[in-house]
Amino acid sequence: MAPHAYLLGAARALLDDDELLTPDAAVAVAGRRILWAGPRAELPEVLRGLDEYDLGELTLLPGLIDAHVHLAFDAGPDPAAALAAVDDTVLLKEMTANARRHLAAGVTTVRDLGARSFLDVAVGRATAADPALGARVVPAGAPITVPDGHCWYLGGACADDDAVADRIRLSHDSGVQVVKIMATGGFLTTRTRPGAPQFGAATLRAVTRLAHRLRLPVAAHAHGTEGIRDAVEAGCDTIEHCTWVGDGRLEFDRAVVDRMVEQGTVVCPTVNGNARNPRGRVDWRERREHLRELVEAGVPVIAGTDAGIENIAHGSLVDGLEIMPDFGLTPRQVLRSATAGAALALGLGGTTGRLSGGHDADLIAVGGDPTADLGVLRAPALVVSGGVAVRVPDGVAWPRPVEPDWRA
Ligand SMILES: [Zn+2]
Structure with a gap:
């Protein structure tokens, strides 16, 4: 036509x-x-x-832009088990349907921060060719993690620094547009601890050096304060979650925040419909004060939901946006975090x-x-x-x- x-x-x-x-x-x-x-x-x-x-x-x-989704996760009670039960042919169909759910909700771009078999790259190519099929996808492929580490089952486990470099080159050659590294454990993988670092500072520095040479930004998943500090010092471009989990309590570190401002590090705090849940992962009253201080210090914050994890449906970005004023953003600032601000952080500032x-x-x-x-x-x-x-x-x-x- x-x-x-x-x-x-x-x-x-x-x-x-x-x-x-x-x-x-x-x-x-x-x-x-x-x-x-x-x-x-x-x-x-x-x-x-x-x-x-x-x-x-x-x-x-x-x-709108949702800067943190997992098209491969089904938002059910156990996304990892559901994922293990389907082959790549079925999964590709489900992921395409999820990209369409985002688009139906007005989310025209998503950044997929973890899928297996580069299926997120495949969905992104399909929606780039036919934008009516689903949201544009900025894919990361499998996140880099340690053996048995956070989300190891997506295929990105690396035993040493050489394996990490090989994985980054493979991801680049396979068409990813961002490198995702699990700097700390996560809540979704039973044997890992969200507060504990998974990689040393030297490995994170090597990751950003190689990724940047390949013109790929680095998104670091970091719940723990030590991992956040290492990821920021290594020059990771976006910090995902940024939960400040310390030893048995939250440990906000203002010096790390000041470093973020100096470097232009962006935070995607993955505020979603669960944020205010009193039975949630962390106490929102405490977390929102950390986010308030982060924003007041001048750290750019972008909207993302972690869509696909338990209870967070694909296309539920607005649930999270409505909560973001809790830490001092005006609705206009929230809108910017889900449009022009997110586009800039995703390398799409001139595109969308x-x-x-x-x-x-x-x-x-x-x-x-x-x-x-x-x-x-x-x-x-x-x-x-x-x-x-x-x-x-x-x-x-x-x-x-x-x-x-x-x-x-
Ligand atoms: Zn995630």
């Missing part, structure tokens, strides 16, 4: 990096990309003849996360004002992925077939 060029008009839009919504806005799309976005009155003459779809009172904003000319046409429209109430993001009436509308509001006559079950 020939590329489709069109104009979206809406009562409001969150444009570029603006703090406030722009009233009476328009976004021009050609093929995969945004041609132009701005106040309707400033629409360039040459774009006035495009087919136009009026979204009425809706608010246009960039498609903004309604701005030249960016991919990844966008959603919602009723109400998301800069006042994040809850309105829960039911996007319009979802456009790479220029293709996968959900269209009732009453808007879209010329292309929209799959019936995707209609809002």
Whole structure:
């Protein structure tokens, strides 16, 4: 089919990096990309003849980004056991369905931080070729871990530093876009302790040196304070979880936070629907004060849910976004952490996360004002992925077939 060029008009839009919504806005799309976005009155003459779809009172904003998911996990009571029970053919189908669940929820990009057999790379290639199939995937392949270490069953266990380097080269050659390393144990693997480091500082430094030479950022899974410190000092680009687990209690380290600010280290605290649960992994009252201090110090925080782990469904990003103001972010700052801020941290700053000319046409429209109430993001009436509308509001006559079950 020939590329489709069109104009979206809406009562409001969150444009570029603006703090406030722009009233009476328009976004021009050609093929995969945004041609132009701005106040309707400033629409360039040459774009006035495009087919136009009026979204009425809706608010246009960039498609959302969930920076920490596991498409291979099923969000059931025991994701590791469920994973072990299926072969790669079945798993690939399930992962594609999960990428689609994210997209249906308005999440146009996910970073997959751990899957087996490079199936996350495969799903990412499929959704890049057909953006209506599911969210764009930034894949990590199998996380680097130690033998019997956190998530060893995904295939990334390495016995020594040579094996670690081989795994990074294999991942690079297989098409990953980020290297994930399990700097500490985790909650999901029974024999590991979340607070304990899995690698020494020297190994982490070797990992970042090699990955950066291959132009891959490094995401370090780190619950324990010692592992966080080592990962930051080694120059890892994003710290995942950042839970500050010490010896029998939480041990926040302000000196490490200051180092993060100096280096521009980004934290993805994986705030999800479980965060406030009083029976959760850590006490939220204490954790949210740590996150508040982190944010006040100037560490960029990006949104991510760990979707796929127990009880955290694919496409449940908004559950986490609604909790993020608990540590002092305004709704606008939360939105940025799930759009332009996350895009920048994922190496997609020029690609997605903004309604701005030249960016991919990844966008959603919602009723109400998301800069006042994040809850309105829960039911996007319009979802456009790479220029293709996968959900269209009732009453808007879209010329292309929209799959019936995707209609809002
Ligand atoms: Zn994870």
